[in-house]
Amino acid sequence: MSSTPGLPYVAGIDGLRAIAVLAVIVFHVDFLRFLPGGFTGVDMFFVISGYVISRSLAQTSGLPLRAFLLEFYQRRLLRILPALLLVLTASVLMSALIIPPVWLSSQNEDTGLAAFVGLSNLVLAWQTDTYFSPKAEFNPYLHTWSLGVEEQFYLLLPTVILLWLRYRENSVIARCLLPALTLASLAWCAVQTHAAPLSAFYLLPSRFWELAAGALLFQAIGQGRLTRLQPWHRQAMLVAGLALLAAGFILTPAARFPYPWALVPVLGTVLLIAAVVLGSDRPAGPLLTVLQWPALTYVGRLSYSLYLWHWPVAVFLRWTIGLEALWIQLAYPLLVFGLAAASYHWVEMPVRRGGTRWHRRAGLSMCGGLTAMGLCAGIAAWTIHSTERLSLSTVADSYTWHAYRHYPREPIEKIDQPGLQGRQLFVLGDSHTAAYRTMLNIVSLRLGIDVVEYERGGCAVVSLLDADPSACATWQSSALADIQARAKPGDVVFLASLRMPELAGRDWQQGEDSIFEQARGERTVQHAQAARQAADAVLEPLQAAGLTVLIDAPSPVFKAPANRCSDPFNRMNPICTPGLSVEHDRIVQLRAPQMHLLTILTREYPALNVWDPLPILCPGNTCSAYDSNETPLFADADHLSGHGNRVLEPSFTALLIHLYAPLRTR
Structure with a gap:
C-alpha cells in the first residue's frame, strides 16, 4: 500500500x-x-x-518539523516525478510529431507545460x-x-x-x-x-x-x-x-x-x-x-x-487510426499495460528503492528532482516551440493551413484612397471570425484601415439558423456596445459566424440523402422565427448608429475535417471515411433557408450588405476542402485555412472599397 x-x-x-x-x-x-x-x-x-x-x-510524526516535511516531500517526489516526467516528455515529443498545431494546440501546450509543475488543473x-x-x-x-x-x-x-x-x-x-x-x-x-x-x-x-x-x-x-x-x-x-x-x-x-x-x-x-x-x-x-x-x-x-499512460495513448490512437474499431479497442489495453509495466519496473521502482546517497539524503533528492523537472520542462518547451520543424504532418505548414496573424510572404500592393483614411472594420462573431484573421490582416495592410476583432468560440452572431446562444448574450451586448462607442458613421461591422448545420461527426452510414434531410430539418419554423428576432436585435442598433453592416453568406461545410485526414498516418481513420467533398447542389439546398432570410433582411435594412464566398470556394459541381492544386481551402470541416483566406481576400477587399466609396464624396 x-x-x-x-x-x-x-x-x-x-x-x-x-x-x-x-x-x-x-x-x-x-x-x-x-x-x-x-x-x-x-x-x-x-x-x-x-x-x-x-x-x-x-x-514519521516524531521527527522535527523540518525533517518531517523533507521526508514527506522526498517520498512524494520519488513516487510521483520519475514516471510523470517520462510520460510528459514522451507525450510532448509524440504530439510534436503527429498532432500538428491546429485550433486546439495552444490549450494542449499550456496544459502540458503546466503539468510539469503540478498546475495543469489551473x-x-x-x-x-x-x-x-x-x-x-x-x-x-x-x-x-x-x-x-x-x-x-x-x-x-x-x-x-x-x-x-x-x-x-x-x-x-x-x-x-x-x-x-x-x-x-x-x-x-x-x-x-x-x-x-x-x-x-x-x-x-x-x-x-x-x-x-x-x-x-x-x-x-x-x-x-x-x-x-x-x-x-x-x-x-x-x-x-x-x-x-x-x-x-x-x-x-x-x-x-x-x-x-x-x-x-x-x-x-x-x-x-x-x-x-x-x-x-x-x-x-x-x-x-x-x-x-x-x-x-x-x-x-x-x-x-497505467493512469499516466492510458490517456495520451488513447489521444494518439484517436488522432491517427481511430479508436472505433473493436480490434483497436482490444489492442489498446495491451499497449497501455505494456508501457505501464515497463515504466513501473524500469523507472518507478528503481528510483523509489535506490540505495544511493542521493536517495538517503532528502535535500539531495529534492534538488535532483527539481533539476530533472526543470530540464524536462525546458526540453518540452523547446519541442513545442519547434513543432512546425519537427512535425511529420503536412498540416504543420501553418502558413498554408492556419488563419493565424502571419505577416504576408507575398508582396502587398497598398491602395491609397482618401475615402479609406481613418476607416475602421469591426469584426464580430464566433470562431469563424478567427478563421478570417489572415484575410483581415492582409486587408488591413492593403487598405490601411484598423481592424478590431470581437471573437468568442461558439458565440455565433446572427447565425440565421436559430437564436444566438443565450450563454453569449452578455458578451455580445458588451461587444456591440463597444463597437457603437468606438465606431464612426460609415465604418463597417463584419458579422462572421457559422451559418450552416455542421456535417462532421454525423452517422454517414445512414446514407447521404438521410443525413442531409436530417440536417435541413433541424431548422424548424420556431428556429427561423428565433433567428429573425436575433438578427433584428443586432441589425437595428447598428443601422441606427449609421454603420454599414456586412454579413458573410453561409460557406461550404464538410463531412470530415481536412486537418485530421491529410496525412498517411491518419487517412485510414474512420472519421475520414465520408470524404472531403460535398456536391454543390447539396450545399445550396442546405443554406437555402438562411439565404432566404438574408434576402428579407437586406430589403428591410439598407445598411446590410451580403458577401458570398461560395462561388469562389466552390466554383464547380463539387465543393472540396482542397482547390485544384490540392492546397487546402479549409483547415477542418468548416473553418477556412490560411490559403483559403488568401484566395478570398481580393473579393473581400473589392467589396470593402465599394462599401467605403461613398465616403469619398462627402
Missing part, C-alpha cells in the same frame, strides 16, 4: 486502486459505453490517497472547454489535472495531520481543523458546481473534501472508533461500498459533477477502505478475497503508471 518503510502491506488497497484505474480507462475509450460514469474512478483515487498519505505521515479551469468536451479528447495532458489537485493537497495535508497527531489530546483546533476544512470544501463544491462548473471540477477548493475523506477515515481508525465492528459489519461495508461504486460508475451524469454525485464514489470508497483495513488481520471473506487477488493487486501496483 505504501513505500514507507515499516508500514504493513494491505493488499486490498491495491485491489481498490485497480478498480479505480480500470474504470477510468474503460470510460476514456468508451468501450461499448459500458461505464458512462467511470470517470469517478478518479474520486476513488482521491480518497485512497488521502488515507494512504495520512497513514504514511503518521510513521490551466484547464481557466479555459472554456469542459473535461467532457470534444476538444478535450485531443489533449494528451488532460488527465494530469487530478495529479495537480493531489500535489496541491500535499502542500496542506502534512501540517494538518501533524497538528492532529501531536496536539489532538489538548487542542480543539487540532481535532476540528480537518473536519472543518472538509465541510467548507464540500459546501464550496456544492456552490461552485452550479456557479463555476470548471472551477468545481478542476480546482482543489472544491475537491479537497474528497481527499480529506480518506484522511478523516485514517483519523477515525487511529482513534479506535471503528475497532469494535463485527465481521458482519465489515461484510456489509464491503457490499455497500461496492454497490455505491457500481452506482457511481453506471449512473453518474457529467452535468452535475462533482456535487452531489461525487458523494457516491467517495462514500463507497471510504466504506471499502475501512472494511479492507479493519479486516486485514482476519480471515478474508469472498469479497475481500477478490480485492486481494494477486492479478488485481498487481494492476493496483501499476495503477499510477
